[in-house]
Amino acid sequence: MADMADAAGTADMAVGGLDLDAIDELCAAATPGPWFVRSLDDDHAMNLVAVSTVEDTGRGERWPAFDHGEIVAATLVQQPRYVDCADERWDENAAFIALARDAVPRLVAEVRRLRWMAGEEGVSPP
Template sequence: MVTVANLEDLAVLAAQATPGPWFVRHLDDDHCMGAIGISTAPDDGEAPKMSTFHGPGPELIAATLIQAPPYVVSKDGRWEENARLVVALRNALPELLRLAAIGARLEADA
């Protein structure tokens, strides 16, 4: 169960984190194998190579897949799904917190 304290903690985390919106980015790792990142810039379809100065830049927040070298490779192979989930939750969080606060107020008034 989510409590008001949990909502307050989430609001603090959201305020401390990099502002949204966030996007899924498709990149290349050292061996031109796929890499999937989470970024403040949308995917431009270029799949920049992460090891060059022309890579994703400071807008990269996190990665769900870096195959070569194998720094980030989830066992279940759901790197795309994981990236989409993180991005969707970050982008929805302000509205989810707002709705949860309304619900908490309604419950308190009942």
């Protein structure tokens, strides 16, 4: 996985240095979207912020009343507190992760389209 992330451009952040094929591979390998932010509760009825393949019901379901197989990521698990972030941006981080699932493939397609329009060598038409 680290090799794929490096190929996707973490080592070279210049747009020209992005390996769009590697980013496409990462997108294809991930759980299909769309993804949604869900506010749930852990087994002690403490907040759990997650990214899920299922929309939030607004009921704050308490584990085990939700299917753990629907959760693709968590940005806060309070009990035991093992998923957390120092800046307390759990909701914002979850929203970014959920948005990225659909946005990244679209952005890759747009970069390819712009490279083709600019006449970049070796770029196929969209």
